[in-house]
Structure formats: structure tokens, C-alpha cells
Amino acid sequence: MKNPTFSILFKRIALYSIFFGVFVLSSCNSTDDPTPDGILPALEFLDNSYGQDNRQVMDVFLPAGRSMEETPVLLYIHGGAWIDGSKDEFLQFKSAFEQALPDFAFVAINYRLFDFISNANGFPAQENDVISAIEHVLENRVDWNISDEIYLAGASAGGHLALLHAYKHQEVGDIQAVMALFPPTELSSLFDFNFLTQSGLTALLNGTPQTNPEAYFQSSPINFIKASSPPTAFFHGTVDTVVPISQSDLLASKLDETGVFYEYQVIEGQGHGFTPATYSAIISEISTFINSLD
Numbered sequence: 001m002k003n004p005t006f007s008i009l010f011k012r013i014a015l016y017s018i019f020f021g022v023f024v025l026s027s028c029n030s031t032d033d034p035t036p037d038g039i040l041p042a043l044e045f046l047d048n049s050y051g052q053d054n055r056q057v058m059d060v061f062l063p064a065g066r067s068m069e070e071t072p073v074l075l076y077i078h079g080g081a082w083i084d085g086s087k088d089e090f091l092q093f094k095s096a097f098e099q100a101l102p103d104f105a106f107v108a109i110n111y112r113l114f115d116f117i118s119n120a121n122g123f124p125a126q127e128n129d130v131i132s133a134i135e136h137v138l139e140n141r142v143d144w145n146i147s148d149e150i151y152l153a154g155a156s157a158g159g160h161l162a163l164l165h166a167y168k169h170q171e172v173g174d175i176q177a178v179m180a181l182f183p184p185t186e187l188s189s190l191f192d193f194n195f196l197t198q199s200g201l202t203a204l205l206n207g208t209p210q211t212n213p214e215a216y217f218q219s220s221p222i223n224f225i226k227a228s229s230p231p232t233a234f235f236h237g238t239v240d241t242v243v244p245i246s247q248s249d250l251l252a253s254k255l256d257e258t259g260v261f262y263e264y265q266v267i268e269g270q271g272h273g274f275t276p277a278t279y280s281a282i283i284s285e286i287s288t289f290i291n292s293l294d
Contacts, residue, residue: 039065050136053112058133059087061106062144072149075107079156082126082204083114096280100287105146109133114204123204123219130165134173152178159183163221167229179286180234182243182272185251188216193244222254232262233289235282237270263289
């Protein structure tokens, strides 16, 4: 005759085994896997927040078929003299970038803008926002299925911020390369360019190069270039009346001095902003430049 107590115990063990097996299988479901089977679809996250301020948002464009091993990130920073502009600037280049760099994810950021009336968001607010944005991208790389390899690009003030981060904070994001269009690079010399640069930089940096030299030093990308700085590509027009081409000449001289790999293209007869054909050619050049680094 069977022992009823043993029979009940056996049934409980069997049921527990079945339940445990189902639990283990469900916990390994592909929807929870950061690198699930199959090709991931393209995704967009617009106005994704990376901070508390309403300007601290980014647009994220993730390609189909991405992976943590094979999908680097290009982060684009808009221009506007640190007082204007938005991440929507990237949209005019988005299609060209996606064609030139099909394996990349793209991130376009807003950052806090300086307010002349209230004097809010003086430098280094913008510098700090770039750091926060990159840290946010890295914190989400598993969910987004992207690499930790980050490339920076920007135009005008955005080019300045891209260069400043790449040289001063290269370890934040392990920056692979930086690309800039008509960027300010040495703010003490830019100060004397005209009345607008004098008044704007005096407000943004809370003084002149004479009254607040440390602010000008800390916010000038060329002061932080060293032999280990990332490869750099930059482009500047010969008739730029907003940021003189001498700013890019200074950058080239410093990169030469320190032995950093770079590409510098002078755009004859164009100013602060290029023609659509020139932008298209530059994006193709950026693709070639990035691919040459492999």
C-alpha cells in the first residue's frame, strides 16, 4: 500500500519542478534580451530628456539591424552663438548622414542657451550639458542596442562645443573623432574680431579676456589639445564674417604641433554657412574620414 504522505510530497515536488522550469524559460524570453534575435527595426525617440531643464532634450535616431557591437553613435550639436538654435538643425543633414554612415545611430541635442536679459546659463552651462547628454546616451546604450563608440559633430557654436568636449573631456564617452564646421576655437582672439563678438563673449563668459582670463582659457578648445586627442576634421569658409577662418588656422597649427591626425578643408568663397552642394560634399568627406580611422 502506498504511503499517502509520500505521494502528496512527490506531487508537490513535480509541480514545483514544472513551475520552476516555466519561470526560467520565461525569464529568458527574447523580449528581455538586450540583443534579441532577429533584425531590430529603426526607431526614433524625439525630445528624449537628459536633464531637468526643458532645453535638455535630444532626438535619437536608431538604425534597423543595430547592435551593441556594430552601431557607433554620431552626436550632433547645433549652432546659434550659444544663444539660439535647436536640434532641428540636424534634420537638414539627416538623410545625407544616414546615406553616408548607414551603420550609425544619430543623436541631436538641445542645450541650455544663454539669456542676455537674465544672464542665465552663462558658460560652462553648455559645456556641462554636452557631458550630461553623452552620459545619458551611454546609460541607455543597452536598451537602445548601440555601441559605446561616440563621434561628435557640430557647426559654429556647436562645433566649438564638440571640439571642447573632445579635447577637454575625451574620457566621457571615449570620443573616437570630432568634426566641426566653421568653429570658434580660441575665444580670447575671437573677442577682438568685432563689436558683436566683444559684447557677446563678455556676457557669456562674465568678463573680458583681461578681467576673466580663466573663463576664456577653460572655454577654448585649443588649450586642451594633446597628443592623445581624437582625430579631427574641420571645414571653414574663406569669407566667414561671423567666425573668422583664422580660428580654424589656429586649430590646425595646434594639431600640427601636437601631432594629432586631422583633416582641414578651406572652402573658397563661402562664409558662415555653406551651399547645399558643399554640405553634401562635406558629409561625404566626413564618411571617408571616419572610415579611414578603422
